[in-house]
Amino acid sequence: MVVLAALAESGCGPTSTAPDGALDSGRDVAVGDGAVADVDSGRTVPATPQLDLLMVVDNSGSMGDNQANMMAQLGPLVSQLTDPPCISRTMPGGGTPHRCDPMNMDDVLQYPAVRDLHVGVVSTDLGTGGFLVPGCDDSERGDDGRLNPIRNGPALQAHLPWAPRRPNAPTAPAGFRPSACLNDQNQFPNFIKYCSNTQDASCDVAGPNASTRNLDVFSDWFKCNAGIFISGCGLEQQLESTWRALVQNDARAAPGSMSPNAGFLREGAVLAIVMLTDEEDGSVRQCDNDQGFSMQTGGNCTDARDVYNLASMDWAHPTNPDLRFYLYNAGDRRDPTWNLNRYYNTAPASAANRWTRDLLSLKPGHPERVVFVAIAGVPLEVPTRPAGGQTVTDWDALLGRSMDGPDNFGGRDSFTAISGMQEVAGPFSMRAANMDPNCSHVVPACRRAGSTYNPIMTCSNSQQMAFPSRRIVEIARRFDEHPACNGQPCRNGLVASICATNLTVAMRGVVQRISARVSR
Numbered sequence: 001m002v003v004l005a006a007l008a009e010s011g012c013g014p015t016s017t018a019p020d021g022a023l024d025s026g027r028d029v030a031v032g033d034g035a036v037a038d039v040d041s042g043r044t045v046p047a048t049p050q051l052d053l054l055m056v057v058d059n060s061g062s063m064g065d066n067q068a069n070m071m072a073q074l075g076p077l078v079s080q081l082t083d084p085p086c087i088s089r090t091m092p093g094g095g096t097p098h099r100c101d102p103m104n105m106d107d108v109l110q111y112p113a114v115r116d117l118h119v120g121v122v123s124t125d126l127g128t129g130g131f132l133v134p135g136c137d138d139s140e141r142g143d144d145g146r147l148n149p150i151r152n153g154p155a156l157q158a159h160l161p162w163a164p165r166r167p168n169a170p171t172a173p174a175g176f177r178p179s180a181c182l183n184d185q186n187q188f189p190n191f192i193k194y195c196s197n198t199q200d201a202s203c204d205v206a207g208p209n210a211s212t213r214n215l216d217v218f219s220d221w222f223k224c225n226a227g228i229f230i231s232g233c234g235l236e237q238q239l240e241s242t243w244r245a246l247v248q249n250d251a252r253a254a255p256g257s258m259s260p261n262a263g264f265l266r267e268g269a270v271l272a273i274v275m276l277t278d279e280e281d282g283s284v285r286q287c288d289n290d291q292g293f294s295m296q297t298g299g300n301c302t303d304a305r306d307v308y309n310l311a312s313m314d315w316a317h318p319t320n321p322d323l324r325f326y327l328y329n330a331g332d333r334r335d336p337t338w339n340l341n342r343y344y345n346t347a348p349a350s351a352a353n354r355w356t357r358d359l360l361s362l363k364p365g366h367p368e369r370v371v372f373v374a375i376a377g378v379p380l381e382v383p384t385r386p387a388g389g390q391t392v393t394d395w396d397a398l399l400g401r402s403m404d405g406p407d408n409f410g411g412r413d414s415f416t417a418i419s420g421m422q423e424v425a426g427p428f429s430m431r432a433a434n435m436d437p438n439c440s441h442v443v444p445a446c447r448r449a450g451s452t453y454n455p456i457m458t459c460s461n462s463q464q465m466a467f468p469s470r471r472i473v474e475i476a477r478r479f480d481e482h483p484a485c486n487g488q489p490c491r492n493g494l495v496a497s498i499c500a501t502n503l504t505v506a507m508r509g510v511v512q513r514i515s516a517r518v519s520r
Contacts, residue, residue, distance in 0.1 A: 049518050050116040050269035051081070055225075056242050058124045058277035059156075059232030061135065065448075065464060066498050068176060070276050070375075071227055073507045075219040080511045081114040082196060082215060111515035113196070117218075120147040120191035120264050121225045122245040124236035124277060125155045129286055129305025133321065136233035137166060139308075145244030147190040147251070147261045149228060159231035160185060169231040177227040180220035188225055191264045194218040235308065235321060238275055238472060239343050240283035246271075247357055248291055270517045271362060272371040274510055278466035278498050279377060282325040284308070284336050291357065293342050298353035304336035316433075326442045326467065327433045330410035340471060344478040346407040360484065367484040371513045373494045374476050375506045377445040377466035379428055380497045383418055393495065395477040398430055399470060406481070409474045422446060426453025430468045442467055446499035466498050492517070 057067065086107035087094030100107050127142035136142070136155070143153030150156060158165050161172035162183040181187070193211040212218050245251060250259035253266050265271060287294075287301040294301035306312050307324050316327035316334045328334040341347070345358040363369040383397035396402055399409075400417035419429035425447040436443045438458045444465035447453070451463045472495075479493030494513055496506035 050118070050266050051114045051272060051514065051518055052118045052265050052269045053120070053272045053274065053514075054242070054245065054264075055119065055121045056124065056238060056245075056273065056275040056277075057121060057226060057228055058236055058238065058275075058279065059228045059230055060124070060234040060236055060279065061230050061232075062234075062278055062464075063276075064230050066276065066278055067227070067229065069501070069503050071176065071223055073503045074222045074226060076504070077507045077510060078117075078194070078215065078219050078222060080507075081514065082117065082194065084113055084515070085110050112519045114514075114518055115195060115197040116269075117194040118191050118264055118266070118269070119194075119222055119225065120245070120251070120261070121149070121228065122147060122241050123149045123153060123156060123228055123232050124238045124241050125149075125153070125232040126237040126241055126244065126283075127155065128233065128235060128308040129284060131305070131308035131310070133233070133235065133308055133310070135231070136235065137231075142233055142237075143241075145241050145249050145261075147245060147249075147264060148188055148225060150225070151185050151188065152190065152260065155232065156228060157185075159229075161227060161229035164231060166231065170229075172227065172229040176229065178220045178223050180217070181224035181227070188221065190261060192218065192221045192225060235282050235325070236277060236279050237283045238277050238279075238281045238469075239340075239475060240281075240289075240338065242273055242275070243283075243343055243359065244289070246273075246359065246362055248289065252362070265362060270369050270371065270514065272510070272514050273359070273373070275372075275374040275376065275472065276498065277374070277376050277469060277472065280325050280467060280469050281337070281471040283338050283342075283471075285338050293338070293355055293357070296353060296355045296357075297339070297341065307336035320440065323435075323441070327435065329433060337471065340409055340474055340478075344475050344482070346478060346482055368490050368492065368517060370479070371492045371517055372476055372479040373496070373506075373510050373513060374469065374472045375496050375498050375503060376469035376472050378469065378473060378495050378497050379418060379430065379446050380422060380449055380499055382495060382497065392491070393477075393480060395473075395481065398495075399473055399477070400431070407478070409471070414470075419443070424452050425449070426458075426463070430470065430473075432468070432470060434468075445469065446497050448499050449501045464499075469495075 085097035086100035087097050087110050089106045089108045097110050122145055123143040125142035128136045128139045130139050132139055137158035138155035142155045143149040146152035159169040161177060164171060195211055196213050245261055249261040250257065251261035251264040253263045284307055285302060285304040287303040290301045307315050308321065310321060315324040317323035341355055343359055345355045347354045360367050360370055383394040384391045385394040397418055400412040400414035403411040403413055414432035417430040419431055422428045427443055428446050429443040430445055434443045445468040446466050448464040454460060476493035476495045480491055481489040484490050492513060494509050496509055500506065
C-alpha cells in the first residue's frame with residue numbers, strides 16, 4: 001500500500017520521511033482543517049476519514065461453517081482497522097509489521113487508524129416474489145434490505161439464531177454468538193458505531209448501544225449483529241440486497257429522513273461493502289422495485305418473478321429453482337436477473353439514458369470512496385497477472401476471455417474461464433452453465449480446503465463446496481479495473497475464496513483495500 005506517496009502527490013500528505021505505506025505513530029493533537037499534528041515529530045498529517053462498513057451475509061442453509069469462519073475473523077478485522085501495526089521508520093521496506101511501541105521513536109504506523117466506524121449488516125434474503133418456496137419465510141419481502149435483520153428483517157423473525165420459530169430451523173450452536181449477545185432482537189439499533197478520536201466530541205453519542213470507544217465491546221457488538229446464522233432463503237439476492245439496503249432504503253444521513261436505513265452512510269466517509277456468500281447472485285427483476293432503472297436505461301421492465309414459480313417451465317431448469325440461476329446464458333430470455341449496470345454502471349456520464357442510482361452514486365464525484373470485497377464462490381487460488389509494477393487479479397482468466405470489451409459480461413467466452421483439479425479435493429470450474437454430469441448441481445468453483453474428493457460418491461454433500469459467483473465477481477472486477485478514477489482503474493474491488501479453512505488472508509485483503517482509501 002503505497003499510500004504515503006499518493007498523499008504527498010495530492011499535496012495534503014505528511015512531509016517527513018517514512019517507509020512507503022506508513023504514517024508516523026505517536027501522540028496526535030488537532031490543528032484544524034481536519035488535520036492532526038504528531039507531538040513527537042511535529043509533522044502535520046491528514047485526519048483519517050470515517051468508514052461505513054456494510055456486511056452482506058448469506059444466511060442460507062449451507063452457510064453455517066462459512067459464517068463461523070467469518071465470526072472468528074471479525075475481531076481481528078476491527079483491530080487491524082482501528083489499531084494498525086507499526087513498521088520501522090529506518091529499515092528498508094519498513095521491516096516486519098508489529099505492535100506499536102509508544103517508546104520506540106523508530107515505529108511508524110503502517111497505515112492510518114480508522115477512528116470513526118459505522119457497521120451495518122444485511123442478509124441476502126429478499127423473498128421469492130410472492131411465490132411460496134420451502135425455506136423462504138417471507139415470500140413478499142424477505143428481510144427487505146433492512147439493516148440489522150435480527151431486529152428489522154421480516155423473514156429473520158421466523159428463524160432468530162437463538163430461538164427459531166420455524167420447526168425445521170436449527171438453533172445456533174453454543175459459542176457461535178458471544179455472551180454479550182443478550183438474545184434480545186431489540187438489543188442493538190439499526191447499525192453500530194465505534195469512535196476513538198479523543199478530540200472529537202461527536203464520538204460521545206447518547207442512547208443505549210449508540211456508540212462505544214471500547215474496542216473489545218465493539219468487536220462483540222459486531223459479532224452479535226453479523227451472527228444472523230442460517231435458515232434464510234436459499235435463493236439469494238446478494239447484489240439486490242446490497243442495493244436495496246444502501247440506495248432504495250436510502251442509507252444516507254439526511255436531516256429528517258424517515259428511510260429505514262437512514263444515517264448509516266455519511267457524506268465524507270469511505271464506504272466498504274464486504275460480501276460473504278457461497279452461491280451465485282440471484283437478483284431477480286421485480287418491476288415493483290425497478291425504481292426507474294428500466295426507464296432511465298431506455299427500456300421497459302420485464303418482470304421475472306415467475307422464476308420462483310416451481311410449476312413454471314419457462315426457465316433454465318424445469319424443476320430445480322436453484323439451477324435456474326446457473327444454467328442460463330447472461331442476457332438471454334431465460335436470464336431472470338437485473339442487468340449488472342443496476343449496481344455498477346459503466347456508461348460514461350455523458351451517455352444518454354444513463355442510470356444514475358448505482359452504488360457509485362452514493363459517493364458522487366468520488367468513486368474512490370467505494371470499496372467492494374466478495375468472499376465468495378471463486379477458486380482457492382485466484383489467478384493474477386502483472387500490471388504496472390504490481391500484481392492484480394486476472395479477471396479474464398477467472399471469468400473467461402472478453403470477446404468485445406471487458407464491460408460486456410454476457411459477451412465473455414466462459415469456456416476459457418479457469419477450471420481444473422483442486423489438489424485432492426476434486427474438480428472445480430468458473431465456467432457458466434457448467435452442469436456436473438453426475439450431480440444435480442453445477443461444477444463448484446471451489447471445495448473446502450483440505451477436503452478429499454470421493455469419485456465413488458461425487459455428489460455427496462459431506463464435502464463442502466461453493467458455486468461460481470460469476471455476477472458478483474463481475475461487480476468486483478468493475479470496482480477493480482474500470483477506469484472511473486480520473487481515467488484510471490480505482491483498484492477498489494477484490495474477490496477471495498470462501499472455501500478457505502479460515503479467512504485470515506481474505507480479511508487481510510479487506511483491510512488493505514480499505515486502508516488504501518481511508519488514508520486519502
